[in-house]
Amino acid sequence: MTQVKQQEIHLANRPKGMPSKEDFNFVESSVPTPKEHEILVRTLYLSVDPYMRGRMQDAKSYIAPFELNKVIAGGVVAEVVVSRSDAFKQGDVVVGNLSWAEYTVASEREIRKVDPKMAPVSTHLGILGMPGLTAYFGLLDIGKPQEGETVVVSGAAGAVGSAVGQIAKIKGAKVVGIAGSDEKIDYLLNELGFDAAVNYKKDSFQADLKNALPDGVDVYFDNVGGDVSDAVFKHLNRNARVPLCGAISSYNAEGKDSGPRIQSTMIKTSSLMKGFTLGDYAADFSVGATDLGKWLQQGKLKYEETIVEGFENTPEAFLGLFKGTNLGKQLVKVANPEYAKL
Amino acid sequence: MTQVKQQEIHLANRPKGMPSKEDFNFVESSVPTPKEHEILVRTLYLSVDPYMRGRMQDAKSYIAPFELNKVIAGGVVAEVVVSRSDAFKQGDVVVGNLSWAEYTVASEREIRKVDPKMAPVSTHLGILGMPGLTAYFGLLDIGKPQEGETVVVSGAAGAVGSAVGQIAKIKGAKVVGIAGSDEKIDYLLNELGFDAAVNYKKDSFQADLKNALPDGVDVYFDNVGGDVSDAVFKHLNRNARVPLCGAISSYNAEGKDSGPRIQSTMIKTSSLMKGFTLGDYAADFSVGATDLGKWLQQGKLKYEETIVEGFENTPEAFLGLFKGTNLGKQLVKVANPEYAKL
Numbered sequence A, B: 001m002t003q004v005k006q007q008e009i010h011l012a013n014r015p016k017g018m019p020s021k022e023d024f025n026f027v028e029s030s031v032p033t034p035k036e037h038e039i040l041v042r043t044l045y046l047s048v049d050p051y052m053r054g055r056m057q058d059a060k061s062y063i064a065p066f067e068l069n070k071v072i073a074g075g076v077v078a079e080v081v082v083s084r085s086d087a088f089k090q091g092d093v094v095v096g097n098l099s100w101a102e103y104t105v106a107s108e109r110e111i112r113k114v115d116p117k118m119a120p121v122s123t124h125l126g127i128l129g130m131p132g133l134t135a136y137f138g139l140l141d142i143g144k145p146q147e148g149e150t151v152v153v154s155g156a157a158g159a160v161g162s163a164v165g166q167i168a169k170i171k172g173a174k175v176v177g178i179a180g181s182d183e184k185i186d187y188l189l190n191e192l193g194f195d196a197a198v199n200y201k202k203d204s205f206q207a208d209l210k211n212a213l214p215d216g217v218d219v220y221f222d223n224v225g226g227d228v229s230d231a232v233f234k235h236l237n238r239n240a241r242v243p244l245c246g247a248i249s250s251y252n253a254e255g256k257d258s259g260p261r262i263q264s265t266m267i268k269t270s271s272l273m274k275g276f277t278l279g280d281y282a283a284d285f286s287v288g289a290t291d292l293g294k295w296l297q298q299g300k301l302k303y304e305e306t307i308v309e310g311f312e313n314t315p316e317a318f319l320g321l322f323k324g325t326n327l328g329k330q331l332v333k334v335a336n337p338e339y340a341k342l
Helices: A121-125 A130-143 A159-170 A182-191 A205-212 A226-233 A263-269 A278-297 A311-320 B121-125 B130-143 B159-170 B182-191 B205-212 B226-233 B263-269 B278-297 B311-320
Strands: A005-011 A024-030 A038-047 A073-083 A093-099 A103-107 A111-113 A150-154 A174-179 A196-199 A217-221 A236-244 A258-260 A272-275 A305-309 A329-333 B005-011 B024-030 B038-047 B073-083 B093-099 B103-107 B111-113 B150-154 B174-179 B196-199 B217-221 B236-244 B258-260 B272-275 B305-309 B329-333
Touching: A005 A311, A024 A311, A038 A093, A038 A121, A038 A311, A073 A103, A073 A121, A093 A103, A093 A121, A121 A329, A130 A159, A130 A217, A130 A236, A130 A278, A150 A159, A150 A226, A159 A174, A159 A217, A159 A278, A174 A182, A182 A196, A196 A205, A205 A226, A217 A226, A226 A258, A236 A263, A236 B263, A263 B236, A263 B272, A272 B263, A305 A311, A311 A329, B005 B311, B024 B311, B038 B093, B038 B121, B038 B311, B073 B103, B073 B121, B093 B103, B093 B121, B121 B130, B121 B329, B130 B159, B130 B217, B130 B236, B130 B278, B150 B159, B150 B226, B159 B174, B159 B217, B159 B278, B174 B182, B182 B196, B196 B205, B205 B226, B217 B226, B226 B258, B236 B263, B305 B311, B311 B329
Parallel strands: A150 A174, A150 A217, A174 A196, A217 A236, A236 A272, A305 A329, B150 B174, B150 B217, B174 B196, B217 B236, B236 B272, B305 B329
Antiparallel strands: A005 A024, A038 A073, A038 A103, A038 A329, A073 A093, A093 A111, A258 B258, A272 B272, B005 B024, B038 B073, B038 B103, B038 B329, B073 B093, B093 B111
16 A cells, blocks of 8 residues: 655744744655544644744743644644544544644544534634634633723734624623734724724824723733733723733743833732633633634624635744734635535 | 910922932921811821822822822821710720821721720731731732642731731641841741741842742732742742732832733733732721731731831831831831820
């Protein structure tokens, strides 16, 4: 039997500062053969996410670092090619945290079947997947927006941020988004119905933000950290809540990430700040997924995807996250389905 | 009738940076006469507290600023001299937020009677008063220490910090204190029974702190902010809780209070940080006071007072807070009782 060849992507270096294409290595390997209770899947879409930058460093965190010269892993939607499990059959569409490879063997526990009739399968990497659930739990469990309150979200046009703003609107809050291009501001205001949106790259950012916040900030969902967050902190109301989801502005910082200390502001306002990762809410995933699916079907949640075509363009798609080239969820389309009916 | 004269202390300037004696003005005035439902009291002890530095600035905060050339107010224990209220009689000992003056007229609602037999009356400005309650609510409501966890407290030998550490011990936690002199370290270890204590003024502070924290930090009760807190943040465990009570290191800072941003650390550890002031817990004061009184009588809570004698030395006592000259609660003894039986 001929060994069929495929490509997979390895971590070539632990980058200092901004990563580059040279930090990724395309390696040819044989398509693996599933053992009993295993499933061979073919990647249809893969997800590139800001949090993966942290896994490229060899540092203690909530998730283990990627290993040097080993395959990188992330969110993947795939179709089943060969199943040696009773739980899956050829043509099933599955989602899981799997290798950046054209083909992968997964164990039964690593993947979960999704219904292609419910929504486009790519949504399981976005609005119905990790970013959507991250928005859902961070906003509702930590932010706890009340009707009429003001919710600010940074990285507002990204996969998490756009979901945060819309869920806050569903809960009756006034929503102000912060993003980095006129196109994104237009999207937030005219597609997603945000009450205000501010471009942090403009010289007038501080004044624009102040104008957008006549009633201050009750909830600040922070995806970016850095100067943008420093600006928002000036407007915290009494008993404000700050879910800390990401700090993309610092992920590629080589020196120290320094800025004004926020403790005095938090004391004066009795504000709360809490870091979280989606894993904190593993026990409640089904509750979140049910709500998100319902809102999506009711048309209350919209989403945007920026799709790069071709497995070979995965590093470029990942690097684009730090330049803010994506609107909504950044995906890579790796293959058209051969067995699945989408 | 001769007008009896007395002294009161006015705010003379809004200080920039470290305050000085020149920012306080002693003004002679007549001892006031109580109207119906009012009480003339004579100050026995007055309390100087770090939070009062904030009130010297004309800045938006949780409490209104002191007015220029008006009398300063703070925690006072006093005896009733003339009562025109049915609720108080001459010789009663009362506590309230009253003028820095030798004599004051208070309304019935401004003062509360205390029992001189239960504990020394000065404790109502310390372990049974604002500092004790601040420690109680911040630690138990936000910090939520569990048995066997590690609680770190900065400003550990002060009125709030020493109560925090002892309450944490009562709850079964391991307690590490941070303070600024060998005398204070000795007090924490040998008088209060802290498990470890670290002097932040030593060159070896970072290493000493690390050695004192083999199991990391589950709760960090922060009284000081600044570099000391930056050092503690490096040791936060997963799901750590950080009650923010004070940031005395920054109160006299003229420039920006800047340092490493903590958001990334909080995300990696899913940690929580919350600012608070005692007013947030007004509805629960009696619960806290009951517990504190019980622990004090059971000998589970010890306290220390640093008492400066003489109303004229009040500014000096206040300024000493920022030099760390106090061990435990800093008080000024203004007068011996004339009517009260202590």
